[in-house]
Amino acid sequence: MQRRKFIxxxxxxxxxxxxxxxxxxxxxxxxxxxxxxxxxxxxxGAVISGLAAAKKLKENGFNVIVLEAQSKVGxxxxxxxxxxxxxxxxxxxxxxxxxxxxxxxxxxxxMNTAFTDxxxxxxxxxxxxxxxDSNFSDTEDKFYSVLETLKNNGSSTKSFETVFNELxxxxxxxxxxxxxxxxxxxxDTGDLNxxxxxxxxxxxxxGGEERISVNGYDTIPxxxxxxxxxxxxxxxxxxxxxNTKILVSHNGTVTEADYVxxxxxxxxxxxxxxxxxxxxxxxxxxAIQKVGVNCVNxxxxxxxxxxxxxxxxxxxxxxxxDKFNYFVNVKKYQPTVNALMTFAYADKARQTENMTDQxxxxxxxxxxxxxxxxxxxxxxxxxxxxxxxxEYSYGSYSYTAVGTEMRHFDDLAEEIDDKIFFAGExxxxxxxxxxxxxxxxxxxxxxxxxxL
Numbered sequence: 479m480q481r482r483k484f485i486x487x488x489x490x491x492x493x494x495x496x497x498x499x500x501x502x503x504x505x506x507x508x509x510x511x512x513x514x515x516x517x518x519x520x521x522x523g524a525v526i527s528g529l530a531a532a533k534k535l536k537e538n539g540f541n542v543i544v545l546e547a548q549s550k551v552g553x554x555x556x557x558x559x560x561x562x563x564x565x566x567x568x569x570x571x572x573x574x575x576x577x578x579x580x581x582x583x584x585x586x587x588x589m590n591t592a593f594t595d596x597x598x599x600x601x602x603x604x605x606x607x608x609x610x611d612s613n614f615s616d617t618e619d620k621f622y623s624v625l626e627t628l629k630n631n632g633s634s635t636k637s638f639e640t641v642f643n644e645l646x647x648x649x650x651x652x653x654x655x656x657x658x659x660x661x662x663x664x665x666d667t668g669d670l671n672x673x674x675x676x677x678x679x680x681x682x683x684x685g686g687e688e689r690i691s692v693n694g695y696d697t698i699p700x701x702x703x704x705x706x707x708x709x710x711x712x713x714x715x716x717x718x719x720x721n722t723k724i725l726v727s728h729n730g731t732v733t734e735a736d737y738v739x740x741x742x743x744x745x746x747x748x749x750x751x752x753x754x755x756x757x758x759x760x761x762x763x764x765a766i767q768k769v770g771v772n773c774v775n776x777x778x779x780x781x782x783x784x785x786x787x788x789x790x791x792x793x794x795x796x797x798x799x800d801k802f803n804y805f806v807n808v809k810k811y812q813p814t815v816n817a818l819m820t821f822a823y824a825d826k827a828r829q830t831e832n833m834t835d836q837x838x839x840x841x842x843x844x845x846x847x848x849x850x851x852x853x854x855x856x857x858x859x860x861x862x863x864x865x866x867x868x869e870y871s872y873g874s875y876s877y878t879a880v881g882t883e884m885r886h887f888d889d890l891a892e893e894i895d896d897k898i899f900f901a902g903e904x905x906x907x908x909x910x911x912x913x914x915x916x917x918x919x920x921x922x923x924x925x926x927x928x929x930l
Contacts, residue, residue, distance in 0.1 A: 515539040519927060520726050520733060522714045522752070523741035525553030526913060527901035529702035530920030531739055531927075536706065538928050543735070544706055545728050547713040548870055550696075551703045554743065555913065557694035558861055563808065563815045564694035565778045567863045568874070569913040571691070574684030580698070580914045581689075587701035591689035592811035598790035602849045603653060609795070614654070621658040625679060632675030637880050638663075639670040653795040660799040660823060666911070668772035668877035669824040677878035682908045692811055695913070718755040719897045737897060737927050741920070744890070744904035745771045745872025758894070765889035769904060770879030772911075773866045775827040777802075777838060779857040780817045784809055785850055792818075794845050800826035802842045831864040838862060875911040876904035891919065896930055899923045 517540050521528040524546035532542045554568035572591060575581040584591060601609040624646065631641055642649075642659070649655040659670060667673050691697075716727035717738055724735045742752065747766045757763070786792055792805040801822035808817035820842060822830045830838060839860055846854060865874045878884075884907060891905035901919040909915030 512537065512539040514541065517541065517736045518543065518734070519737045519739060520545060520724070520735040521739045521741060522717075522726070523547075523553060523902075524551035524699065524703060524708050524710070525741050525743075525902070525916065526555055526699055526702065527903075527916040527920035527923075528739065528741035529699055529706065529708075530917050531741075531901060531924040532706050532708075533702055534921060534924040535927060538924075540927070542707060543733065544703075544708040545712040545714055545726070545733075546708060546710050549710055551708060551710075552696045552699035554865075554871055554874070555695045555699050557691075557696040559694065561778070561780055561859050561861060563778070563780070563812060563817060564692065565776075565819075565861050566691055566695045567776060568865075569691075569695050570776075572689045573912060573914070574686045575689060576684055576686030578684040578686070578914050579917055581686075583698055583701075583917070584691075587697045588693075589695065589697040590692040592692050594688050594690050594806075594811070595790050596688065598810070599793065600787050600789050600791075601654070601657070601793035601795065603795050604797075604848065606849045606851070609654060609793075617654050618658060618662075621655070621662065625663070629676055629679060632678075634674075634676060635880065636675045637671050638673040638675045638678050641675040642670070653797060656797075656799040657793060657795045657803055661793070661804045661821075664772075664800055664823045665774060665804075665821065668770045668879060672770055672879045674878045674880050674882055677882060677884065680878055680884060681910060684914070690806075690811060698913075714752055716753040716755065717898065719895065720755055724897055737899065737930075739899045739901060739920075739923055739927070741901045743771075743871045743873070743902060744769060744876050746870065749872050751869075754898075759892075761889045762892065762894075762900075765886035768879065768881045768883070768886050769890065770877045770882060771873035772875055772877050773824060773827040774874045775822045775830050775863045775865060776819060777821070777842065777863075778808070778817055778819050778861040779839070779842065780815070780859045781855055781857050782816065783855065784816045785854045786818065786846075792849070794849060796845060796848075798826075800824055801830065802845050828866045830862075831867050835860050835862065877911060891922070893923075893926060899926060 519535050519540050519542050521532050521544045524544045528544060532544050536542045556567040558565045558567055572580050601614050603609055628641060664670055667678055712728045714726060714728045718725040724738050726733050790807055790810045794803050802820050804821055806819040808815050808819055865871055887907035887910055891900055893899045901923045903910050903912055903916040906915035906919045
């Protein structure tokens with residue numbers, strides 16, 4: 479999958495970001511021999527940003543304590559292996575391997591990946607009618623053309639959906655157009671009725687291949703956590719930075735620190751799950767409110783035998799958008815596994831969280847039966863996510879909603895009194911909503927603390 483492909487196409491000619499060895503220094507197995515400097519850093523969240531920062535800070539002589547509310551490290555880099563296949567509930571792909579720090583980190587962590595071919599794709603309309611290659615590619619080209627120009631008619635008060643419907647009313651009910659808007663835009667950004675018509679194409683991309691994790695994305699946080707003082711099942715409820723030393727309350731205990739790095743997801747900040755004393759500055763509170771949080775839920779179904787096409791991606795263009803219209807053929811990169819992975823986005827994703835497994839399977843099978851006929855077998859198992867109601871995330875990743883300004887990402891990253899620091903994908907203005915953005919944000923904040 480070419481995440482935000484239209485952005486990559488429009489920034490051709492811009493300088494390529496080079497990830498220097500210093501940025502990857504946190505991946506070394508052990509410290510570099512620096513003596514302890516007597517300073518303690520508490521990192522809230524054993525996520526990729528927090529672990530990257532912790533590794534680098536430890537190597538530079540800091541006493542680092544990582545407090546994690548869950549029972550394992552990784553946060554949204556979460557892998558479910560209960561069916562004997564690595565089902566990544568959060569991040570699955572390395573989006574662009576050229577210069578992407580995750581590509582190097584994945585190799586060091588032992589994460590196996592496979593190339594996913596965007597050209598290996600078939601698209602079916604209602605009744606199992608195959609969209610012709612020319613119709614699919616021509617519509618895709620028009621879609622990207624619209625994405626390159628719609629912002630010229632955008633407004634700070636209008637959503638992408640509103641402006642698109644005004645400019646292209648004939649496309650609104652076209653099933654193939656709804657597919658592209660859903661799977662190629664809503665998936666990567668957020669709810670189109672809330673997505674900024676000015677900033678929908680912000681963010682930068684690494685070039686190179688799109689590669690999907692085979693043995694689990696959680697190998698990366700597990701690798702980064704080696705040798706660190708990570709305390710699990712420690713829910714932070716209060717951070718008091720009103721005095722010289724910072725007091726962090728967790729599970730009835732108060733721990734003292736010189737610096738605190740907060741890496742919880744934007745959804746958790748929106749839910750006010752941590753009491754900051756004094757309150758966060760108005761600029762940061764405003765940014766927390768203004769930047770949007772998308773929800774993408776994933777569904778993995780397994781069968782005894784495969785009945786579907788031998789292609790990487792199988793698309794379906796029903797009347798209802800945003801759910802079960804895009805299937806990843808897991809068998810293409812795990813040949814012994816007969817499984818399809820599909821998705822729901824935005825409000826449709828949130829709605830699935832109130833559905834039973836049986837209801838989910840029936841809806842998915844309705845689509846697959848329309849493509850392949852009523853005699854296809856019933857799946858053996860299903861795995862699914864519920865990111866919106868997950869108290870440790872309250873959504874999947876950030877996006878530029880109506881009312882968002884790009885400065886809000888910098889406001890989210892702004893440190894407070896050289897005491898409280900913030901990392902996570904929502905704080906990375908160039909690479910928000912990505913795993914590599916989260917990683918880079920952790921290195922960025924570690925550098926800030928080291929510089930003090």
